[in-house]
Amino acid sequence: MLAMLPRFRSLLAHLRAPSKGLARPTAAGGPQYRQSRLERCEERVVLSASGTDLVTALFNDILNRAPNQSGLDSFNNLLHHGTSPATVAASIWDSPEHRGIQVDNFYQTFLHRAADPDGRQMWIDSMVGGLSEETVMLDFVTSAEYIQNNSLGQPYVDALYHDILGRDSDINGLISWTNQLAIPPLIDPLGGHNLSDTVVAAAFMNSHEHHLRLVDSYYANFLQRAADTAGEADSVQTLDQGQANDESVAIAFLSSGEYIAHHPRTPLS
Numbered sequence: 001m002l003a004m005l006p007r008f009r010s011l012l013a014h015l016r017a018p019s020k021g022l023a024r025p026t027a028a029g030g031p032q033y034r035q036s037r038l039e040r041c042e043e044r045v046v047l048s049a050s051g052t053d054l055v056t057a058l059f060n061d062i063l064n065r066a067p068n069q070s071g072l073d074s075f076n077n078l079l080h081h082g083t084s085p086a087t088v089a090a091s092i093w094d095s096p097e098h099r100g101i102q103v104d105n106f107y108q109t110f111l112h113r114a115a116d117p118d119g120r121q122m123w124i125d126s127m128v129g130g131l132s133e134e135t136v137m138l139d140f141v142t143s144a145e146y147i148q149n150n151s152l153g154q155p156y157v158d159a160l161y162h163d164i165l166g167r168d169s170d171i172n173g174l175i176s177w178t179n180q181l182a183i184p185p186l187i188d189p190l191g192g193h194n195l196s197d198t199v200v201a202a203a204f205m206n207s208h209e210h211h212l213r214l215v216d217s218y219y220a221n222f223l224q225r226a227a228d229t230a231g232e233a234d235s236v237q238t239l240d241q242g243q244a245n246d247e248s249v250a251i252a253f254l255s256s257g258e259y260i261a262h263h264p265r266t267p268l269s
Helices: 009-015 052-063 069-080 085-093 096-111 117-128 133-141 144-149 154-165 171-182 196-205 208-223 229-240 246-254 257-261
Strands: none
Touching: 052 069, 052 085, 052 096, 052 246, 069 085, 085 246, 096 117, 096 133, 096 144, 117 133, 133 154, 133 196, 133 246, 144 154, 154 171, 154 196, 154 208, 171 196, 208 229, 208 246, 208 257, 229 246
16 A cells, blocks of 8 residues: 555645745736636526536536436436536546546646555545645655656656646756755654655645646536636635635536526426
């Protein structure tokens, strides 16, 4: 099993703090984002039909498959009797099946291998039990296995750029974060671990660049279009300021008026 015991959990308060960006301070005169407004569009939509196509779309977009008949009937019945699209989307998102898909992706993205059965089940159970996606990803990139594959220093920073930001490191960022790993060391008083890697990894996870990449993927995958400037800025700001997490923003997309409009409903038979 992957050895990833919880590390200095008080640091999670830092993890959800407003992002300061990566590598270099934001230049003066940079864009100022408006107060975020993650609209709960589903609350403004009158459900006049069953939502069959909505359920099918949610299964396809979250589980990468068509719904089985029992799932289709069950969720359609919930929608027909007033359950909000957001609640249905969240139920599918938090299902063991979807958590398993996410865990498999974390193993492949961060450790470049298939999940071992015990480790996979442990992470699925933890996420179904409420452990956030951000916390699990942080545990992966600060695990002994990840650090063994990417030794602390320049290799570790390079790996974070590739695995979290999806790009090569820039020279200034590489130097800055490599120095951060080296001096001064941050020691976990509970276990004696050097937590510099956790601080650096958390900064990448909470960076504006990572949040922008995530939001743009939601536009592309869920709405099948490029992001509009205002909507993109609002969603990214909620993440930058710790007002929402990855999952809640995804559910907002999957239950938005635009998403529902793309998937017209058919009546219950």
